Every structure is written in C-alpha cells, then in structure tokens.
Amino acid sequence: MNAPLTATAPLAPLDPALLARCRARSAASQRSLVDEIEAETGADPRQLVRALAAPLGLAVAETADMLAFTPAFDLLPLSEALARRCVLLRSPTRELIGVLSDPFDLDLQTWLGARARATAQQPLQTRLALASDIQAYLGKHEESARAVDSLSPGVLDAKRDGKATAVLSFASVSEAASPAVRLVNSTLYDALKAGASDIHLESTAGGLAVKYRIDGVLDHATAVNGIEVAEQVISRLKVLAELDISERRIPQDGSFRVESGGREIDLRVSIMPSIHGEDAVIRILDKRAMIEAYGALTLEALGFDAASLVSLRSLAQEAYGMLLVTGPTGSGKTTTLYAALTEINNGREKIITIEDPVEYQLPGILQIPVNEKKGLTFAKGLRSILRHDPDKIMVGEIRDRETAEIAVQSALTGHLVLTTVHANNVFDVFGRFTHMGIDPYAFVSALNGIWAQRLVRTNCPHCATAYRPDDAELAAVNLARVDVQDWLFMQGKGCGDCRGTGYKGRRSIAEILTLNDEIREMIVDKQPIRKIKAAAYDNGTRSLRLAALDLVKRGATTLTEIKRVTLHA
Numbered sequence: 016m017n018a019p020l021t022a023t024a025p026l027a028p029l030d031p032a033l034l035a036r037c038r039a040r041s042a043a044s045q046r047s048l049v050d051e052i053e054a055e056t057g058a059d060p061r062q063l064v065r066a067l068a069a070p071l072g073l074a075v076a077e078t079a080d081m082l083a084f085t086p087a088f089d090l091l092p093l094s095e096a097l098a099r100r101c102v103l104l105r106s107p108t109r110e111l112i113g114v115l116s117d118p119f120d121l122d123l124q125t126w127l128g129a130r131a132r133a134t135a136q137q138p139l140q141t142r143l144a145l146a147s148d149i150q151a152y153l154g155k156h157e158e159s160a161r162a163v164d165s166l167s168p169g170v171l172d173a174k175r176d177g178k179a180t181a182v183l184s185f186a187s188v189s190e191a192a193s194p195a196v197r198l199v200n201s202t203l204y205d206a207l208k209a210g211a212s213d214i215h216l217e218s219t220a221g222g223l224a225v226k227y228r229i230d231g232v233l234d235h236a237t238a239v240n241g242i243e244v245a246e247q248v249i250s251r252l253k254v255l256a257e258l259d260i261s262e263r264r265i266p267q268d269g270s271f272r273v274e275s276g277g278r279e280i281d282l283r284v285s286i287m288p289s290i291h292g293e294d295a296v297i298r299i300l301d302k303r304a305m306i307e308a309y310g311a312l313t314l315e316a317l318g319f320d321a322a323s324l325v326s327l328r329s330l331a332q333e334a335y336g337m338l339l340v341t342g343p344t345g346s347g348k349t350t351t352l353y354a355a356l357t358e359i360n361n362g363r364e365k366i367i368t369i370e371d372p373v374e375y376q377l378p379g380i381l382q383i384p385v386n387e388k389k390g391l392t393f394a395k396g397l398r399s400i401l402r403h404d405p406d407k408i409m410v411g412e413i414r415d416r417e418t419a420e421i422a423v424q425s426a427l428t429g430h431l432v433l434t435t436v437h438a439n440n441v442f443d444v445f446g447r448f449t450h451m452g453i454d455p456y457a458f459v460s461a462l463n464g465i466w467a468q469r470l471v472r473t474n475c476p477h478c479a480t481a482y483r484p485d486d487a488e489l490a491a492v493n494l495a496r497v498d499v500q501d502w503l504f505m506q507g508k509g510c511g512d513c514r515g516t517g518y519k520g521r522r523s524i525a526e527i528l529t530l531n532d533e534i535r536e537m538i539v540d541k542q543p544i545r546k547i548k549a550a551a552y553d554n555g556t557r558s559l560r561l562a563a564l565d566l567v568k569r570g571a572t573t574l575t576e577i578k579r580v581t582l583h584a
Contacts, residue, residue: 029052029063029066033056047145048067048116049116050146060147061077061145064144064145067143071118071143073143077148078144078152078511079508079510081114081148082511084105086102086104087103087104087111088103090111090130090131091127097153099123100116100146109137110137110140111140112139112140112142114141114144115127115141115144115149116143116146118141127141148512151511151512154205154208154209195244195247195248198239199251199252203273203275203297206297206299207273209227209229210229212228212229212298213298213299214296214297215233215294216249217294218242218289218293219238220291221241221242222238222241223239223241223244223245225239229514230470230472230516230519231472232472232516242291249292249295252284253267256270257271258286264288265288266285267285268284268285269283270282270283270284271284278301280299280300281301281372282297282299282300283300284298285298300372300374313354313358314328314355314358317347317354319524320524320525326464326525326527326529327351327466328355328358330466330527330529331358331359332359334431335431336431337422337423337431337432337434337463338433338464338466339444339462339464340352340434340465340467341438341439341441341443341444341468342435342467344437346469347468347523348435348468349370349374349411349435351466352409352433352435353374353375353377356380356407360377365404365407366380366381366408366409367382367403367405367409368381368382368408368410369383369385369397369400369409381403383396385411393415393418394415394418394421397422397425398421401421405430406430407430407433408422408430408433409432409434410422410433410434410435411435412434412436412437413435415451419448419453422461423457424461426461426462427457432461438467439467440467440558441551442551455541456539458538459534459535459538464527464528464529465530466525466528467527467528468526469559469563469580469581470523470524471521471523471580472516472518472519472521472572472576473518473519474571475507475516476519477510477519478507478508480505481505482505483504484504488574489574491578492574492577499568502567503568503570506573507519518576524559524562524563524566526556526562527556529555560581563576563577
C-alpha cells in the first residue's frame, strides 16, 4: 500500500542573511543549498530541509517516501533526472509530484512544471528533499530497464597492456547501439556506482537475471526477457574479454578494462555453461576503490577492535616466521595483508608479493602477478623471489603442497612470510596443511600465528531503529533473554541509502591464534582439536562468534547477520 508524502511541523525560520550567503555559494560551487547551510551552521541537514520547506508550505520527501511512489521516467528520463538532480513521481491517484533539493531554484521548478503540463497535461505538486536522498533514490532505479535505455554504449579505446578499455558515460537515447551493448554497459555502470564486488549474469528459461554482490551478499538487480538478448549479452562479454564466442560447451576465463569516473578498472570474466545457455560472473577489481573508501590503507580503517589490532600488528612486525590469514572467499584476507604491509613498509626492507591477480597497487613494494599460461605459478614465482634478496614476502594464496613447502622453508630461513589459505577458522588450518602433506614439526616451527576473519555488514545509519528480538532469534545464536538485558539491539528498515537492505558498509571481525610452546607441542602430538581449542581460549583467543556478538551488543549489526557470517565458524 503506497503511503502519502507527509508534511512536517514547521521549525524556526532561517536567518535571511545566512540564506543569501549560502545561496550565492551554492550557485558558485554546484553544492546543494542545504550542504552550504550545514557547512556554516553545523545543523542537522534533515532539520534544515524542514526549516526551508515550512515557510513555503512545501512537504518534505525522504527516500522511503519516494520509494513508495512510481517513478515517471517516461516523462523525465533517468539521465535527465540525474543531470538536473530532481525526480518526477506518480501518486496512486496519478498526480504528478516533483521532488527537488532547492526551493529557490525557480528555473528548475518552471522547467519541471512545463514538462509535466506538456507531456501529461497535469499540474505539478512540488516537494523538497535532501540532494543525497534524491541521488539515493535515482541510484536505486539505475539498474532498472528504464536505466538501460538511458545509457550510451561504451567506446573502445586503444589497447593498453593488451586489454581494451571501454569508456562508460551517459549520452542521449538516440545514439545507435544494440540492446545487448546498452545492457552490458548500464549494468557495469550501475554496479560500479553501487560498490559491487561481482556481477552475476544468470541465464534463465525466459531470459537473463542480473545480480550484484554488494557487501558480500547477492542483490537482485533486474531481469531481462528474451533468450536471444541473453545470448547476445554473453557474446558481448566474450568480445570484450577476447574469448571465443563460438565456444559454448566449456568454461572460459578472460578480462578487460573499463574507464569510469576518470579511472581504469580491471574486470575479470568467468563464463560457465548452464542448462539454459551460459552464465557469466564479472569480478570488479578497482585498484583505487580501497584507498578512496578508507582514506589511507591502515588496519584501523578496516574496523578491527583495539585488542585484535594489537595482536595483528605484533604478528606482522615479527622479524621472521609465518603469519597465516584465513577465511572464505571474499572475507577480506588480501585487504588485511595489504594494510599490514603498508604499515610495516618503512623503506629499509625489501618487500615482495606474488598474487593472482595484483588487486591493489602498493607504492614501494615489488608486486608480481601470477601468470599460469606463461608458467609463472605461485611455487615457481616464490622460488624466484627468494633469489631476489627479500626481507618480507607476501604470497597471495597457498593452494598446493609445493607452495606450502616453499613458504614454510622461507619462514624457517629468516624471512617474514604473510600469506592466506582457505579455512573456516584458525583451527581448521592445521587440517588443511596436514592434508597437503606438510611436516607438522616444520609447520609449527615456522608459524607465528593464524588470523581468521569475516566481514560483517553493519546497520544503515540512516534507517536503523531499535528493535526487540524474539526468543527464537536469540536461541538460534545460543543466547537467552537473561544474557542480553543490557544489549542495544538495532535493525535497519531499508531505505534508498542502503538500497533497501537495512545494511550499509562492513566491518571486520577476527579470531587470532598466537602460537606458544604448549600449542605447538599439542599440534605435533596430533592432539584432538577440542583440546587445542581449550588451550587457545585459555591463552586469550576469542572466537569469531564472540567478536560478532560484541558488535550486536553495541547496535552495530544484527543477530541475523552474525548467524549468516559465523554459523559454521
């Protein structure tokens, strides 16, 4: 049921002199009027919108209000809405509502009114909203079919390093291009803007489903009807990634680049045959995204608690030995190692990494990409690195016995080795190395510590509210009502800022095992894991589940999220 946009109670009027100054600055800087007033007064922007709207008799629209209505993209296409930073909506009774961020922008109001009368022969009702809410609303709809028609095809630049670069930009609908090209480019554009790490294109019995992995969770974006269009989209990706478009029976892997926002972004493409045709997954490798997200790549910026930071820094600053970071795919292992390397890089030691691929460029560090087609594997590259006089080595991932053996020997011969391995928690690592056939005594002699981590989605600060979990929710994570009397439970309702998920951003949680002589002896003697766990917990190790529950206790995330992330940890 659609809810009406409601007016809010009037607030104290703003000082006319302040308003005049901020309007002049807004016109010169292209920032919104509310942003300029907030910069000068420090007032809450949502209160400022109400203060601007009240004397003019306007209602205020928030993102949730706008999402309850139907967008009129047929009257005001998405590309124009984004360019002019306004929205046209239809109410359930077919009334046209214009939403803008500056009540004094008479030119925009006149233009919107003329557009409404010329195309729909209806008067326009004006509402006021934060510029960020309008942007969030438009961003929510960019993946829709209407957005596809508003995006131009990419233009292929000259090849650099053997890869073509597709330039993504907005342009008029009239530019000639096939629907498949427009769909591919609009999907890439929207995924980059949403901060997705992967794009899934899944062939179905009737067409194509598009999903984005955002904050570690797949989010359905849109569906496209037509088997022929689905085949054309996969073929378009094959062309961009320089794959064989005639081969549809076996998996294929490739890569290409796009340019967006003035920077180049590498994309890895995996094509897989399925019962309905072929599926594609595009991994987005934005080398500058991490720096832009965190400002500077440090361990604090990743969100670890203070005790975990102390332990990780201590392990990363050892003179020699091995630090293993473990966790499932997408848990932030490589990012943590990058942050650790950045902190310990003092310019007086030789640091070399071998990775598949090099995801982020670190200044002052020699980074080597694996190239299995040319014979450069982790094991072969690691042997060559040892002849290059390194002090510290990062191995992107230990996948096989040969790499594991060389890494252990490197740690035993005076190098600090930082590497990752796939395991659910710190204790499963021992089984992984035993399965690879590594001598337990050499392994524990080289090993300084194991760091297991997960990324937990945090509540959206815009729409999170207090809630009370029922007994079933508590029992699902082995909690009783008496255990949570002083806990602050918060849960996001879903808004445009968080794309309706209730979560925005992620924080890292960690389980750290620092080896001592007792634990080393237990591992060599092949003691049961339950006894090793007991000794580790006595030594100060905190489980991933307890670290996640601490976030719930402070209202940073939800019981549902920690159950999803740490159920088997």
